[in-house]
Amino acid sequence: KQEVTQIPAALSVPEGENLVLNCSFTDSAIYNLQWFRQDPGKGLTSLLLIQSSQREQTSGRLNASLDKSSGRSTLYIAASQPGDSATYLCAPPEGGSEKLVFGKGTKLTVNP
Amino acid sequence: DTGVSQDPRHKITKRGQNVTFRCDPISEHNRLYWYRQTLGQGPEFLTYFQNEAQLEKSRLLSDRFSAERPKGSFSTLEIQRTEQGDSAMYLCASSLFGADTEAFFGQGTRLTVV
Numbered sequence: 239k240q241e242v243t244q245i246p247a248a249l250s251v252p253e254g255e256n257l258v259l260n261c262s263f264t265d266s267a268i269y270n271l272q273w274f275r276q277d278p279g280k281g282l283t284s285l286l287l288i289q290s291s292q293r294e295q296t297s298g299r300l301n302a303s304l305d306k307s308s309g310r311s312t313l314y315i316a317a318s319q320p321g322d323s324a325t326y327l328c329a330p331p332e333g334g335s336e337k338l339v340f341g342k343g344t345k346l347t348v349n350p
Numbered sequence: 351d352t353g354v355s356q357d358p359r360h361k362i363t364k365r366g367q368n369v370t371f372r373c374d375p376i377s378e379h380n381r382l383y384w385y386r387q388t389l390g391q392g393p394e395f396l397t398y399f400q401n402e403a404q405l406e407k408s409r410l411l412s413d414r415f416s417a418e419r420p421k422g423s424f425s426t427l428e429i430q431r432t433e434q435g436d437s438a439m440y441l442c443a444s445s446l447f448g449a450d451t452e453a454f455f456g457q458g459t460r461l462t463v464v
Contacts, residue, residue, distance in 0.1 A: 242392070270450055281356075281441055282393070282455040289450050327392055336445070337383065337406065338453060340392030 240265040240332045242341035250347040251318055259313040259344045261328030266306045271330045272338065273302050273313050282327065286313070318348045354456035356442050362462045363432055370428045371459045375444030382425050383443040383453065384417055386410065393441055399425060400447060432463045 241264045251257055263271075270289045274282040286302045288295040288311070294303045301314040311328055325345045329338040355374040363369050375382050380401050385393035396415070397407045401422035411417075414432075419425040429436055439460050445453040 272453060274455070279460070281354075281457040282443075284452055284454055287450075287452040329392075332395075335406075336381065336451075336453075337395045337398060338385075338393075338443075339395070342390065342392050 240330060240339040242328060242330065242339055244326075244328055244341035244344050246344060247342065248345040248347075250349065252349050253318060253320060255318050255348075256314070256316050257318055257346070259315070259326050259328075259346070261311045261313070261341060263309045263311075263328075263330045263339075265330070265333040266309050267333040268306065268330045271302075271304055271311050271328065273300075273311075274327045274329060276325045276327060276343065278325075285326075315346075318346075320348045320350050322346060323348050354442055354444050354454050356440075356456035356459050358459060359457060360460045360462075362464060365434060365463055366431055368428065368430045369432060369461065370426055371440055371442075371461075373425045373427070373442030373444075373456060375424070375442070376454060377423075378446065379444035379454075380422065380447050381445045381451075382419055383445075384425070384427050385441040385443065387439040387441060387458070388437075396427075429461075432461075434463045437461055437463045 245260045273285045288304045299316040325343040327343040383398040384396040387393040399419040414430045439458045441458045443453045443455045445451045
């Protein structure tokens, strides 16, 4: 059964800092992994989909890496802005399926 | 296409009442998923459809819950005899069938059972 852990649970940084969010998962038999952003009371916004054949995927100031063998993914946010404040969720699928398994997320606060 | 649409956005109901939520996926997506999210937790899988076929249901989905996708387009999730423990955000997502496809979520329906 896939289990997902995200560290840290919460993070507060000043504007402009580069930061790394960590995700670990127990079942490495995955095709891909998605990172999402969730604003309070809202749905999930897809940030990045990283395929198992890729080691990194970039979108703007975001860069995600995936190491299947160690069961880890990281989300790197460059030059953070107050608008980046949200909860970030990582979601690998349950092994052998497409249903996503979520961690509790990392709540990021970027202070102006 | 404006993405995945859910209706209503908020629902307050009395315990014991039935409620129904609707999800309209991205039009060309043949897979549709329902998840439930409680405060401070990540979303948990409930069920999913490929076209009109319901392929999997979580053990979280008690017999008071039923989901349909009658024509392989929109889906409904009904909760009968609601309980306070059903209070949560209900999220719908859609994707194209395949191993390397991205899932897109709607804005969710926030259910409060009083």
